[in-house]
Amino acid sequence: xxxxxxxxxxxxxxxxxxPRLPLAQRAVGRFMPREHHEAAQRASTDFxxxxxxxxxxxxxxNLTHIQEADAVAAEYQRLIDGAAARSLDAQVSxxxxxxxxxxxxxxxxxxxxxxxxxxxxxxxxxxxxxESSPYTESTIAFYERLTAAHPNTGICLQAxxxxxxADIQRLLPLSPAIRLVKGAYAEPATIAWQAKREVDAxxxxxxxxxxxxxxxxxxxRIGLGTHDVALIExxxxxxxxxxxxxxxxxxxMLYGIRVDQQVRLAREGYLVRDLVAYGEAWYPWYxxxxxxxxxNVLFVLRQxxxx
Amino acid sequence: xxxxxxxxxxxxxxxxxxPRLPLAQRAVGRFMPREHHEAAQRASTDFxxxxxxxxxxxxxxNLTHIQEADAVAAEYQRLIDGAAARSLDAQVSxxxxxxxxxxxxxxxxxxxxxxxxxxxxxxxxxxxxxESSPYTESTIAFYERLTAAHPNTGICLQAxxxxxxADIQRLLPLSPAIRLVKGAYAEPATIAWQAKREVDAxxxxxxxxxxxxxxxxxxxRIGLGTHDVALIExxxxxxxxxxxxxxxxxxxMLYGIRVDQQVRLAREGYLVRDLVAYGEAWYPWYxxxxxxxxxNVLFVLRQxxxx
Numbered sequence: 001x002x003x004x005x006x007x008x009x010x011x012x013x014x015x016x017x018x019p020r021l022p023l024a025q026r027a028v029g030r031f032m033p034r035e036h037h038e039a040a041q042r043a044s045t046d047f048x049x050x051x052x053x054x055x056x057x058x059x060x061x062n063l064t065h066i067q068e069a070d071a072v073a074a075e076y077q078r079l080i081d082g083a084a085a086r087s088l089d090a091q092v093s094x095x096x097x098x099x100x101x102x103x104x105x106x107x108x109x110x111x112x113x114x115x116x117x118x119x120x121x122x123x124x125x126x127x128x129x130x131e132s133s134p135y136t137e138s139t140i141a142f143y144e145r146l147t148a149a150h151p152n153t154g155i156c157l158q159a160x161x162x163x164x165x166a167d168i169q170r171l172l173p174l175s176p177a178i179r180l181v182k183g184a185y186a187e188p189a190t191i192a193w194q195a196k197r198e199v200d201a202x203x204x205x206x207x208x209x210x211x212x213x214x215x216x217x218x219x220x221r222i223g224l225g226t227h228d229v230a231l232i233e234x235x236x237x238x239x240x241x242x243x244x245x246x247x248x249x250x251x252x253m254l255y256g257i258r259v260d261q262q263v264r265l266a267r268e269g270y271l272v273r274d275l276v277a278y279g280e281a282w283y284p285w286y287x288x289x290x291x292x293x294x295x296n297v298l299f300v301l302r303q304x305x306x307x
Numbered sequence: 308x309x310x311x312x313x314x315x316x317x318x319x320x321x322x323x324x325x326p327r328l329p330l331a332q333r334a335v336g337r338f339m340p341r342e343h344h345e346a347a348q349r350a351s352t353d354f355x356x357x358x359x360x361x362x363x364x365x366x367x368x369n370l371t372h373i374q375e376a377d378a379v380a381a382e383y384q385r386l387i388d389g390a391a392a393r394s395l396d397a398q399v400s401x402x403x404x405x406x407x408x409x410x411x412x413x414x415x416x417x418x419x420x421x422x423x424x425x426x427x428x429x430x431x432x433x434x435x436x437x438e439s440s441p442y443t444e445s446t447i448a449f450y451e452r453l454t455a456a457h458p459n460t461g462i463c464l465q466a467x468x469x470x471x472x473a474d475i476q477r478l479l480p481l482s483p484a485i486r487l488v489k490g491a492y493a494e495p496a497t498i499a500w501q502a503k504r505e506v507d508a509x510x511x512x513x514x515x516x517x518x519x520x521x522x523x524x525x526x527x528r529i530g531l532g533t534h535d536v537a538l539i540e541x542x543x544x545x546x547x548x549x550x551x552x553x554x555x556x557x558x559x560m561l562y563g564i565r566v567d568q569q570v571r572l573a574r575e576g577y578l579v580r581d582l583v584a585y586g587e588a589w590y591p592w593y594x595x596x597x598x599x600x601x602x603n604v605l606f607v608l609r610q611x612x613x614x
Contacts (some may be wrong), residue, residue, distance in 0.1 A: 203508065
């Protein structure tokens with residue numbers, strides 16, 4: 001099932017045509033406030049009323065011309081300012097490839113630096129997404145340079161990669177912000193855990209290692225980018241066992257998935273942040289979300305039905 | 308499947324009759340060197356040649372008369388001395404109920420203390436097994452008192468219990484030896500994780516918290532009491548990521564299960580200890596092993612066939 005969705009995500013013909021179908025438009029509504037940042041910000045205001053802050057991301061991946069990156073950066077600048085104008089507790093998350101990483105890494109660095117500077121004027125942060133494994137090392141190296149100049153930045157790491165335990169230790173001296181996700185790309189068994197329970201165990205071990213570092217005085221912000229509520233609650237138990245409060249990490253879930261749980265967790269004293277994705281390039285992103293969590297597929301099928 | 312075996316383990320009628328059947332005798336041979344401690348020690352010598360040390364345990368559970376405990380303690384004294392006479396790197400593991408814990412806790416404490424003193428004269432250790440949840444708190448309290456007087460003692464904790472993260476923190480100041488198992492009793496969802504992947508995630512988080520404590524200078528001996536080789540290798544990765552050697556924990560597997568893996572792990576530089584159980588009271592113990600790992604059932608069925 002997972003592999004099917006990942007294949008669909010990469011299929012160019014479908015990527016072009018599927019998003020135009022009316023049933024696709026209906027299906028996607030569940031997972032994002034459609035395509036414009038105004039809609040994303042309206043959704044954010046609703047979350048804020050329930051004590052849930054947001055992380056905004058404009059969908060889009062690899063570019064063909066570097067000028068496209070300039071437009072994406074400008075869009076993020078408007079997004080950061082617009083959220084501040086609405087008094088939202090809104091951070092943003094960017095994909096490096098969407099800002100020209102394949103074409104001109106120096107220009108990408110310039111763009112992300114400017115976004116971080118702009119976010120800092122509003123007391124906000126900028127996160128870097130993690131992409132498939134050919135980008136892991138270069139993205140971490142990018143983040144090392146970025147966060148040295150801009151402490152208000154974070155990075156996403158993936159629990160399914162064998163290397164992640166060492167990557168966390170590597171970043172700890174930099175007072176990092178780390179969002180840990182399970183991982184959504186198809187990666188080979190030589191570098192990534194394959195079985196769900198192996199990925200879960202890796203996830204738990206990595207979070208405990210970050211919590212222990214925090215307890216020892218490391219300045220680290222921890223984001224749990226997962227919808228696995230049982231795992232989140234288990235890790236809350238671990239945090240409290242070592243004497244850390246429930247607020248020593250932030251739960252970061254995607255828009256539209258387990259909203260009831262987000263509200264409940266926020267009520268129970270968890271820090272909760274909703275990741276609101278928007279934009280026209282939603283098709284591959286959306287299918288990776290389905291690949292991650294088969295239960296989502298049922299929701300989607302239900303949304304596609306006309307009654 | 309798991310519940311069926313646990314029910315069979317508790318069934319008194321079967322407990323009485325099943326062990327006498329010839330096919331049962333054949334089946335059990337796979338998991339233990341029959342019923343006498345001489346056989347257990349011969350098996351231990353074989354392991355030692357392959358770089359694998361042992362942990363000896365005489366099977367037996369709750370008693371009806373306290374005098375039985377005295378006989379069990381005497382048997383353990385002979386076991387400790389016998390292993391030393393053969394120059395085995397052999398520790399022993401006892402169940403408190405087998406030493407009268409239900410009848411006279413002070414006498415149990417006396418017995419275990421004497422075993423620890425005897426083991427210490429040979430440079431060896433004594434482990435306390437963990438039983439079902441009504442015994443958890445009292446067993447931990449017993450260990451706190453025991454290890455204060457006898458540092459060469461260890462305790463088994465169970466990853467499926469919600470409380471274990473806090474129990475580990477509670478024991479850390481005592482320079483403990485902790486063998487972590489997943490847990491083999493039927494415990495309710497109010498106190499124990501039920502899903503295999505939840506137990507695995509808990510296990511990983513708990514081991515990382517012990518490794519981190521060790522890294523911070525806590526004097527702790529860590530035993531991984533599991534046959535889950537993927538999980539062991541993952542945790543080895545975690546240990547090395549935080550700068551600890553592979554030898555910062557010991558892998559403790561049961562006799563007869565995954566011998567090939569024990570030998571391989573020992574060759575790859577892991578500390579490996581084989582838990583050799585023997586004795587006539589093998590029936591409930593044996594069925595709990597089957598409940599833990601359905602793959603064992605196939606082995607057993609194969610052993611039972613007469614050809």
